[in-house]
Amino acid sequence: MKVIKVNTQLEGAKLALEILSEKIAAGAQTFGLATGSTPVEFYNQIINSDLDFTDKTSINLDEYVGLDGSDEQSYRHFMNEHLFNEKPFKANFLPNGKATDLEAEAKAYDAIIEAHPIDFQILGLGQNGHIGFNEPGTPFDETTHVVDLTESTIKANSRYFESEADVPKQAVSMGIASIMKSKTLLLMAWGDAKAEAVKAMIEGDITESLPASILQTHDDVIVIVDEAAAQLLN
Numbered sequence: 001m002k003v004i005k006v007n008t009q010l011e012g013a014k015l016a017l018e019i020l021s022e023k024i025a026a027g028a029q030t031f032g033l034a035t036g037s038t039p040v041e042f043y044n045q046i047i048n049s050d051l052d053f054t055d056k057t058s059i060n061l062d063e064y065v066g067l068d069g070s071d072e073q074s075y076r077h078f079m080n081e082h083l084f085n086e087k088p089f090k091a092n093f094l095p096n097g098k099a100t101d102l103e104a105e106a107k108a109y110d111a112i113i114e115a116h117p118i119d120f121q122i123l124g125l126g127q128n129g130h131i132g133f134n135e136p137g138t139p140f141d142e143t144t145h146v147v148d149l150t151e152s153t154i155k156a157n158s159r160y161f162e163s164e165a166d167v168p169k170q171a172v173s174m175g176i177a178s179i180m181k182s183k184t185l186l187l188m189a190w191g192d193a194k195a196e197a198v199k200a201m202i203e204g205d206i207t208e209s210l211p212a213s214i215l216q217t218h219d220d221v222i223v224i225v226d227e228a229a230a231q232l233l234n
């Protein structure tokens with residue numbers, strides 16, 4: 001793991017853009033993307049850059065079950081608003097949260113990943129150490145699957161909804177095994193709320209109870225953290 005400490009989120013996002021640009025220059029074609037507040041400044045940097053994605057493919061980590069892409073709380077909508085409307089890609093894949101057969105949807109999503117191996121995967125970090133929506137306890141060998149969200153994740157994500165009761169209880173998420181297949185992984189984390197998860201991910205045991213700890217075993221992981229998220233690191 002290469003851990004880079006930056007002073008501000010903006011500095012981190014600019015650095016992430018530089019790394020992305022290098023990967024594109026080296027031939028990266030398929031990008032694994034994440035939602036949440038963490039990558040928003042990075043997506044702004046992409047929008048304001050002259051990078052061209054019209055021949056590139058994106059594959060997002062996850063989507064809420066029950067939300068249509070036109071729903072304002074859906075991750076499809078989030079991606080349109082924060083990136084895709086401004087930076088068109090050749091194709092943008094996200095799981096279909098409205099699929100009637102969610103198991104079949106998960107299988108189909110794995111086939112998409114199989115057909116478009118991810119060169120560069122962006123990750124945020126849940127306060128409980130989740131990546132994508134792989135909650136603590138998710139087997140490391142899991143591929144795309146339907147997830148029951150934990151109370152802590154529902155609470156953390158309720159800030160985007162009118163009330164906690166409106167947060168979907170399930171999601172379709174790429175699994176840890178799918179994420180680990182990506183050639184390069186770039187995880188960003190900002191703020192005090194992530195400090196404990198960052199420490200456990202980097203310095204703790206590799207354990208399914210802290211999903212992001214598996215990243216210690218990947219040979220090309222870059223972690224960009226601000227001072228607050230890095231405060232507990234030795």
Ligand code: GLP
Pocket residue numbers: 034035036037038039061062123124125126127131132133153157
């Ligand atoms: C959600 C997403 C994750 C994201 C996490 C952290 O649970 N599924 O992909 O990393 O939240 O969110 P934030 O970046 O808003 O802190």
